[in-house]
Each structure stands twice: as structure tokens, then as C-alpha cells.
Amino acid sequence: MMKKRIGLLLCLFAFTMLSFFGGNRMVVKAALDEATAKDQTLQFLQVWNTQDFSTYATEYADYMTEEDIVMYEGWDKLQKSLGAFVENGDVTITESEDGTHAIVIATYENGKTDFEVIYDADGNMSNVTVSEHVSSKANLGKAGLNTIMGLGIVFVVLVLISFIISLMGFIPKVLSKMEAKKAAELENYSQMYSQMDSQMVSKPVVMEKVEDVTDDLELVAVITAAITASMEASGVEVPVDGLVVRSIKKRSAKKWQSA
Numbered sequence: 001m002m003k004k005r006i007g008l009l010l011c012l013f014a015f016t017m018l019s020f021f022g023g024n025r026m027v028v029k030a031a032l033d034e035a036t037a038k039d040q041t042l043q044f045l046q047v048w049n050t051q052d053f054s055t056y057a058t059e060y061a062d063y064m065t066e067e068d069i070v071m072y073e074g075w076d077k078l079q080k081s082l083g084a085f086v087e088n089g090d091v092t093i094t095e096s097e098d099g100t101h102a103i104v105i106a107t108y109e110n111g112k113t114d115f116e117v118i119y120d121a122d123g124n125m126s127n128v129t130v131s132e133h134v135s136s137k138a139n140l141g142k143a144g145l146n147t148i149m150g151l152g153i154v155f156v157v158l159v160l161i162s163f164i165i166s167l168m169g170f171i172p173k174v175l176s177k178m179e180a181k182k183a184a185e186l187e188n189y190s191q192m193y194s195q196m197d198s199q200m201v202s203k204p205v206v207m208e209k210v211e212d213v214t215d216d217l218e219l220v221a222v223i224t225a226a227i228t229a230s231m232e233a234s235g236v237e238v239p240v241d242g243l244v245v246r247s248i249k250k251r252s253a254k255k256w257q258s259a
Helices: 014-021 034-050 066-082 136-168 170-202 214-233 253-258
Strands: 003-006 085-096 099-108 111-119 125-132
Touching: 034 085, 034 099, 034 111, 034 125, 066 111, 066 125, 136 170
Parallel strands: none
Antiparallel strands: 003 125, 085 099, 099 111, 111 125
């Protein structure tokens, strides 16, 4: 919503408004009645629509603040976008702590505006506000849309909360299954270790006795050397590979008898 507040209105329109108010300095009667407020507001709207605000920011720059210049430039853009003035509606008068509020809806070629003039307790024009008019139907539509969006958000939140609460019933079951699985694995490991310990105890390590054959090898070497020397002395050729000594195993008496 575009809203422009005109702060230096009395200074800028003083000479123009004198022709409408008979040189009365734009001051209405101290005891402002409703009819006078309506008449003053409509006359002021007519003057307002005939002004060329495009030159105000430059001609009266010495009397304006930067904020005032921005406001006049904004009203000039709004006035051009609305197009030519067509008609105005009835003036609505309301009373408040800051004075009397006179509001009239002005219709233009491309839209409508709410033209509001505020009169202080002495009947002087203290403030003017021009804003884009929004119909009650549009307000109701926006309000309805906001209500629907709010209800939708609440509904989604309630669904999420209900879903989370429903999951809380499954959490203990899942935890119990995980604990049972972990306990079963620990039991399996315990049984496996127990079996390994029992096997190690029931099967003692048997150390094989290593027979000392050092003396036999020395005896074989001596005999082989003697035979080789005897063969050489007798003129018998000694094999190149040397002599092969085969071991002779002693058989038990029972095996001899059975043979």
C-alpha cells in the first residue's frame, strides 16, 4: 500500500487555498462542525487534484527536508499512475483524540485513493494523508486467505505432533529388540570362548620325544671309512656316489616266531 504524508501542505497551498476560503488562512471555526469539515475536505481535494507536484521538489527545496522532497516525488508518481480524476464519494467524519478525521474516497481512471484530512481541536488543518484504497471485499479476501493459511499451518503442526506421539509407542519396542539382539550376541561369544577353553584343557599338548642319533651317525661314518679303505687296498673300485648305508630295524621276538 502506497501511503504519502504531506507535511508542509499549509505553506505550499496557502495562496491557492485563499481563493476558496476567502482569505481565512485555511483555518475553520474553532468549533468545527461536521458540515464545515466535509465542505473544507472536498474543496481541498479539488485543489489537490489540480496541483502539479512534479515541480514542488525543486521550487520549494529550500523550505523542505529531504523526507518532504521524497514524499512529494512519491505523490507525483502516484498521481501520474492513477490518471485523471473522475469523482469522489461521500465524506466520512470520525472523532479521535488527535482531532477530527475527514475521509473521502477519490476515484481516478486507474484506481482509487483514500483522501484523509485531520483537523485539530482548534479546527485547523493539521495533517493530510493520501493512500491507495483497498475495498472491504479485498480486505475480507485477504483476511480469509490469512485465516486459511493459519488454519493450514496449525493442522500441519498437529499432524506432525500426532505422528511423533505415535512413534513414541514403537521406540521402546525397537530398543528392547536391539537390547535382546545385543544380549544374544554376547551369549554366543561367551559360549564360543567357553568351548575354546574346554578344548584347550581336554587336549594337552604332547611333546614328541626326539631320538638322539648322534652316536649312530658317528659309528656309520667310521665303518664307511674302514670299508672304503679296505676296498681300495683290495683293488676294488669305490663307487663315485660313495657307499649307501641302509638302516636295519630290529624286529620283535613275537614277529620272528610268527614268521
